Amino acid sequence: MIEAQLLTKRYGKTVAVNGASFAVQPGRVTGFLGPNGAGKSTTMRMILGLDTPSSGEVRVNGKPYAQLADPLRSVGALLDAKAVVGSRSAANHLKWLADSNAIDRRRVSEVLDIVGLSDVAGKRLSTFSLGMSQRLGIAAALIGDPETVMFDEPINGLDPDGILWIRNLMKSLASEGRTVFLSSHLMSEMAQTADHLLVIGRGRIIADASTDEFVNRNSVPGVRVRAVQQGELANALTQRGALVEMAPDGSMVVTGLDAAAVGGAASAHGITLIELAPQVSSLEEAFFDLTRDETDYRAGQLAGSTKGN
């Protein structure tokens, strides 16, 4: 359980996190979604007591992080998998973590097993690939068998097998009743992994909803249609209660009627169709639309670029 109340972080004039209030509940995977630079990592650092909030507060399992006794037994976190001293071995890296929180050393080989690194336990971390480092970071997060786990962009650098593995691991951790909080800038990834979404843009929480609800709310089904008699078709569809928008390529995007109803309307009026295609706006688009106004840096539209039809 992670609870933030009006959590704010300013760096000089820049507001990295702006009055964020949310609760990350146990027993489900909560995705923390936002474009790069939206404030995800800053929020996570404040949760872990690494950065001090400018105002507001955040509690983990009911306490400010610094007041947790043996914090690794309550919260496991992976922020930056490559942030390790390279001349130490994987097992030794986990051993100091265990020792610092009075965790039984046997747990070291257990978590190495869980993440599939037992064979390279004695290897220096500087020889690890990013994917192996991510697995080690996850092992480190699990060392204290914590009730809350938190991962910052855990799928970066993983191959498809690794991504599938992480996805299943997150789900199984949640099914054991743990609080699972993971950040990503990839909507499609979150849609497959998270039960609940917390969307952040420019430091503000702009959505806090179950993944299904978020998808339903944000992906409006439509029908793309093009006819010889465009004007007549538009009238006919509007009369039937549809919303018709002209697309730049000369086709129309119809919402409020399905493809069969659009085809029926056309045939009733003797209109010849050139194109008729149902479409669902992708989740990625929904996410992009939602965060468009909130994104700090994005590619500006090419000035003066005019596309011919």
Added chain:
Amino acid sequence: MSVTTYPITPALPVRATTISRILKGEWTKLRTLPSTWRTAAFAFIFSIGAGAVLVISQANGWASMTPSQRASFDATSCSLFGIMIAAVLLGSLALRSVTAEYASGMIRSTFTAMPARRLVLAGKAAVVAAFAFPVALVSNFVAFEIGQRIFAGKHLQVTLGHPGVLGAIVFGAVAVSLIAVTGVGLGGVIRHTAGATAAMAVVIVGGVTFGQLLPAGLRGYLPGTALQAAVTVHRSPGILAPGTAIVVLGVYAAITLAAASIRAAHRDA
């Protein structure tokens, strides 16, 4: 907002357990770095070697020394000359125990596992000082024994039983430990290995070189000269008594460590 309560591991009396866990974690960190043992071996070999080289040159030069040079001759400090090298090497090991974590970003894992940042720095200092002490102590004993055997050829040797000799050997090791604590402090303040190492070198060797520019009364209080004073038995004017030298080195250690603590506690990691 509903606040769920969870069974939390019974709260242990925080401070004592926190300290013991920090010490365990930091000791595991220190001993699992190959460079720790390499540095200890280098400190041992080079400090003994440097002492032997000075002893040989002094023994060979005895015949041509002036009476005043002979009067200030100190067979003990001569054989323990290598302590400067032990201090530089173990001091650098100490500062790297901090700077390596800042450079790699692992300091965030450290502060996540052990949120009491001031205690973490103090723990690092304690662990590295405890590691440096026996290394320096054994080096001193061996360097002393080798040195005195060489001096025996010219009948210049002293024994462990001579007044101040055992003290020099032990104070020398304490002084190296305090330099290691200073290294942790410098590492925490400067946070870059190269910069902190340069500062460390200036602290120890600079006292002996640039220190010549200072009035004699102040020169004795520089870290490098205080380190030498700790192993000196025949004191010339301006050289601190070994006990005083240890206090002076302790003050340097305390100041740098305090500065590092303040910097760690008041900054986002």
